[in-house]
Amino acid sequence: MQIHRRDFVKLSAATTAAAVASGSALSARPKTESKDDIRWAKSVCRFCGTGCGVQLGVSGRHLVALRGDPEHPTTKGLVCAKALFLPKIIQAPERLRYPRIRSRGKLVRATWDEAMELTAERFASAIREHGPNSVAYYGSGQALSEESYLANRLFKGGIGTNNVEGNPRLCMASAVGGYVSTYGKDEPMGCYDDIEHAKTFFLIGSNTAECHPVIFDQIMARRRVGDRANVIVVDPRRSPVGTISDIYLQPIPGFDLALLHGMAQVIIAERKYDEAFVKKNVQFKAVVDGTPKKVGFDGYREFMQDFTPEKAAKICGVPAQDIVRAARMFVQGPTMSFWTMGLNQRITGVWANNLVHNLHLLTGQIGKPGATPFSLTGQPNACGGVRDTGSLCHILPYGRVVKKAEHREQIEKLWGCKPGTIQAKPGLHTIEMFRALGRDEVQAMLVLTTNPGHSLPNATVHREAMGKPRKNKPFMCVIDAYPTRTTELADVLLPAAVWAEKAGVFGMSERRYQYQPDVIDPPGESRSDFDFLLDFAGRLEGKGVVPAGFISAKFKNADDVWEEMCEASRDTAYDFTGMTRERLKQERGLRWPTPTEDHPGTARRFVKGEDPLLDSGPYANPDLKPGELEFYAAPDKRATVWLRPIKPPAEPPDEDFPFVLSTGRVLEHWHTGTMTRAAPELRRAQPEAYVEIHPDDAQGLGVNNGDMVRIVSRRGEAKMRAKVIPMPRPGMVFVPFHWEDDDSLINRVTLDAYDPGSKQPEFKICAVRLAKA
Amino acid sequence: MKPIYLIGPTAAAILILGLACQTHGSGEAEMAPLESDTVEAAFTDFAAFAFPPTLPDDDSHRDSWTRTDCLNCHETGIQDAPVVTHEGMPSVLLTAKCRSCHVLIPGSVPRSMIPEGG
Ligand code: SF4
Numbered sequence: 001m002q003i004h005r006r007d008f009v010k011l012s013a014a015t016t017a018a019a020v021a022s023g024s025a026l027s028a029r030p031k032t033e034s035k036d037d038i039r040w041a042k043s044v045c046r047f048c049g050t051g052c053g054v055q056l057g058v059s060g061r062h063l064v065a066l067r068g069d070p071e072h073p074t075t076k077g078l079v080c081a082k083a084l085f086l087p088k089i090i091q092a093p094e095r096l097r098y099p100r101i102r103s104r105g106k107l108v109r110a111t112w113d114e115a116m117e118l119t120a121e122r123f124a125s126a127i128r129e130h131g132p133n134s135v136a137y138y139g140s141g142q143a144l145s146e147e148s149y150l151a152n153r154l155f156k157g158g159i160g161t162n163n164v165e166g167n168p169r170l171c172m173a174s175a176v177g178g179y180v181s182t183y184g185k186d187e188p189m190g191c192y193d194d195i196e197h198a199k200t201f202f203l204i205g206s207n208t209a210e211c212h213p214v215i216f217d218q219i220m221a222r223r224r225v226g227d228r229a230n231v232i233v234v235d236p237r238r239s240p241v242g243t244i245s246d247i248y249l250q251p252i253p254g255f256d257l258a259l260l261h262g263m264a265q266v267i268i269a270e271r272k273y274d275e276a277f278v279k280k281n282v283q284f285k286a287v288v289d290g291t292p293k294k295v296g297f298d299g300y301r302e303f304m305q306d307f308t309p310e311k312a313a314k315i316c317g318v319p320a321q322d323i324v325r326a327a328r329m330f331v332q333g334p335t336m337s338f339w340t341m342g343l344n345q346r347i348t349g350v351w352a353n354n355l356v357h358n359l360h361l362l363t364g365q366i367g368k369p370g371a372t373p374f375s376l377t378g379q380p381n382a383c384g385g386v387r388d389t390g391s392l393c394h395i396l397p398y399g400r401v402v403k404k405a406e407h408r409e410q411i412e413k414l415w416g417c418k419p420g421t422i423q424a425k426p427g428l429h430t431i432e433m434f435r436a437l438g439r440d441e442v443q444a445m446l447v448l449t450t451n452p453g454h455s456l457p458n459a460t461v462h463r464e465a466m467g468k469p470r471k472n473k474p475f476m477c478v479i480d481a482y483p484t485r486t487t488e489l490a491d492v493l494l495p496a497a498v499w500a501e502k503a504g505v506f507g508m509s510e511r512r513y514q515y516q517p518d519v520i521d522p523p524g525e526s527r528s529d530f531d532f533l534l535d536f537a538g539r540l541e542g543k544g545v546v547p548a549g550f551i552s553a554k555f556k557n558a559d560d561v562w563e564e565m566c567e568a569s570r571d572t573a574y575d576f577t578g579m580t581r582e583r584l585k586q587e588r589g590l591r592w593p594t595p596t597e598d599h600p601g602t603a604r605r606f607v608k609g610e611d612p613l614l615d616s617g618p619y620a621n622p623d624l625k626p627g628e629l630e631f632y633a634a635p636d637k638r639a640t641v642w643l644r645p646i647k648p649p650a651e652p653p654d655e656d657f658p659f660v661l662s663t664g665r666v667l668e669h670w671h672t673g674t675m676t677r678a679a680p681e682l683r684r685a686q687p688e689a690y691v692e693i694h695p696d697d698a699q700g701l702g703v704n705n706g707d708m709v710r711i712v713s714r715r716g717e718a719k720m721r722a723k724v725i726p727m728p729r730p731g732m733v734f735v736p737f738h739w740e741d742d743d744s745l746i747n748r749v750t751l752d753a754y755d756p757g758s759k760q761p762e763f764k765i766c767a768v769r770l771a772k773a
Numbered sequence: 774m775k776p777i778y779l780i781g782p783t784a785a786a787i788l789i790l791g792l793a794c795q796t797h798g799s800g801e802a803e804m805a806p807l808e809s810d811t812v813e814a815a816f817t818d819f820a821a822f823a824f825p826p827t828l829p830d831d832d833s834h835r836d837s838w839t840r841t842d843c844l845n846c847h848e849t850g851i852q853d854a855p856v857v858t859h860e861g862m863p864s865v866l867l868t869a870k871c872r873s874c875h876v877l878i879p880g881s882v883p884r885s886m887i888p889e890g891g
Contacts (some may be wrong), residue, residue, distance in 0.1 A: 057823065059820070064818040064819050067823070068866070070865070076865045077866055078865060078866060078869055078873070079874070081825070081872075081873065081874050081875070081876050084823070084824060084825065085824065087819055088819060090891055099858075209838055213869075213873040214870075214873070216873075217869040217870055217873055220839060220868060220869075221865070240838040243838045243842075244838075244839060397801075411868075539804065635785065667872060667873075668876050668877075681824065681827060681876050681878070682847060685827070685876035685877045685879065686877075687877065687879060
């Protein structure tokens with residue numbers, strides 16, 4: 001049936017109107033489901049870390065509709081377009097259906113058994129010949145928690161390598177570094193409920209309107225009710241968030257640390273800090289000769305003399321009076337800060353995170369309703385799946401690190417490993433892992449539910465590492481549900497079940513773990529990552545490179561794994577031993593800590609009366625009064641205000657490359673776009689890449705709206721249409737990174753320099769030149 | 774078929790966004806036609822009422838990031854804009870910006886800009 005768009009629109013409008021008028025089913029159209037035939041199941045959106053509760057409409061064997069879940073405690077029925085089109089996305093014809101093996105340069109169809117046997121054999125021979133560190137796992141904040149936990153267990157405890165990474169390294173690692181260095185443990189202490197209580201929102205490096213639309217909608221709602229909330233926005237690009245700002249600050253890319261210090265300096269100079277809170281809960285530290293040293297409040301005040309508003313203004317390019325206004329508004333709490341990639345994807349990402357925490361700690365805007373620093377996450381399960389399960393090269397489950405013998409011993413005991421199995425040295429982090437692949441030092445890699453061939457910065461180099469034919473070329477097994485710029489590089493390609501096709505847990509940004517059921521069957525021969533991992537582990541056991549029974553004797557399904565995960569969290573700052581599978585199936589998620597089966601979950605950590613860990617267990621403090629706060633996971637139980645110097649970006653603009661390139665997202669697409677482009681409406685809404693250029697710069701370049709433009713860096717180039725618009729700061733250009741053809745693949749241009757602490761790359765800043773194509 | 778976890782009464786179906794977002798107007802096409810494009814997939818396996826109407830692609834729609842931007846026209850019907858009521862939609866959903874759910878279709882224009890007989 002071919003239908004012209006005009007007919008479609010007419011028919012659509014007519015049937016919608018008819019449905020409204022009669023309140024009855026849409027029966028006129030063949031195969032179109034009636035709403036009365038639909039059975040609804042609670043689930044979770046599989047895109048961003050907002051973690052919106054959704055209801056899935058299932059009819060027959062199809063997922064036919066999705067709607068927001070009004071019973072969801074935080075998102076309350078709100079969703080965005082990406083979720084609404086998920087039924088089309090998940091059932092798109094593009095889906096991969098069958099395993100493939102590379103033969104004479106081409107990916108040809110194979111059976112699961114052939115593909116699995118080849119994969120297991122290549123991993124086993126690499127381990128036998130070159131040792132466990134010759135293999136690597138690169139996972140995803142889109143895998144289920146049970147899947148990431150199982151992969152981590154297999155690689156660190158079974159194979160004995162810490163070469164376990166995932167794409168959250170590209171998006172969240174600096175936020176983790178910020179939380180851990182400030183409070184001693186990862187993850188936010190506040191929650192989404194705080195939006196309803198906040199008086200001031202501080203949005204920095206976050207295009208919330210497009211990247212976390214439901215959070216933005218909730219902030220807008222808060223601006224309309226009662227005591228209207230204020231919004232401060234900090235972003236070198238005036239993104240749509242700027243449309244609701246009371247104060248908009250546009251710093252020079254990479255120099256917002258001076259702005260944050262400047263605000264803190266005003267707060268101190270005007271004595272607007274919370275002296276009692278600071279005295280009781282905060283310590284001040286600077287890194288001297290590579291070692292953290294306590295400096296006291298006086299040392300901090302002295303350090304801040306270099307950041308008076310006038311001095312800070314000269315560094316960051318924001319007028320001094322605006323810095324003062326922002327500081328004064330910030331203290332009108334309760335204040336809630338949100339940030340994401342604008343702070344994280346920087347070589348000073350951890351420091352930038354620290355400085356936001358500094359503002360909250362100085363003003364005591366923390367641990368009270370509406371007062372909290374909150375890092376937003378871009379993926380549905382970067383938090384619960386990768387950060388919490390310890391599925392990165394330097395960490396172990398639930399706040400443990402590989403460097404600590406005590407932590408390794410605890411996990412080895414739980415996993416049943418021979419003592420000494422888990423290496424004390426962190427494995428290769430993402431950029432170094434792909435560099436090692438390019439040097440053929442990593443000999444076999446498993447890429448699961450992610451698209452590094454598109455998403456890594458300086459992509460050409462890393463794409464060659466993955467796919468360039470050469471003698472001894474490392475082996476790449478890729479599991480995905482859609483064709484991507486990574487699947488084309490695979491030696492073995494396996495079709496994955498996704499989202500509503502498999503059951504398990506997602507953990508979103510506010511520590512809420514949510515269960516998603518499997519309500520439809522995956523297409524073709526697709527299998528869940530979990531099934532793949534069980535099969536893979538069994539074969540590695542059979543080949544003698546993983547102890548017999550290490551995985552196969554313990555787990556038959558994801559429920560078994562969940563039980564062990566709960567146990568792994570016992571007596572840690574994450575304790576969710578009371579979060580049984582049954583509870584998760586019934587409830588709209590639970591926020592940890594949840595140490596007992598009757599505990600309702602924790603809205604605010606570290607607060608007596610809210611956080612159950614202050615009542616019993618290793619962190620308990622019976623002397624605290626309700627509402628009092630204690631940073632129990634931090635050294636001396638005090639959070640740290642860090643004195644951080646200003647450091648320029650790794651590649652500032654210069655004569656040859658005079659513009660700063662920044663990348664980001666649009667509302668209708670998600671990350672590398674392989675899913676959202678599968679919905680015709682989303683694809684057509686944003687069909688192609690473009691580069692935003694400030695009108696002043698466009699004039700200088702002789703570029704008009706719609707002209708094709710080349711964007712060239714020291715690493716590569718891209719070509720796309722110009723969008724002449726006063727959104728980026730003059731001297732800066734912005735490109736959304738969703739499109740994958742060679743011309744649009746902007747990561748061929750970006751830089752893979754990384755933060756020395758978090759190892760997160762500086763996607764947000766590199767130097768480019770522009771020319772009309 | 775995998776087991777379904779049933780929730781809530783079907784009465785909650787009034788929440789279906791596309792249904793709630795229906796326009797009070799002539800029922801005529803709101804947009805100029807695009808070049809031929811197959812839309813078969815949109816008809817076959819999906820509940821058509823589940824997908825919110827798309828938006829025409831012009832500056833006023835593209836740059837509408839707050840609800841007020843949209844309601845300036847769509848509450849009053851000025852410039853021949855279809856009046857939206859979002860009947861039956863819970864109030865929380867009415868706090869959302871329109872572009873959270875309604876996506877643009879590039880090349881389409883508001884119906885007020887379609888010439889007579891066009
Ligand atoms: S993409 Fe994010 S904001 Fe949109 S529905 Fe999904 S979880 Fe919610």
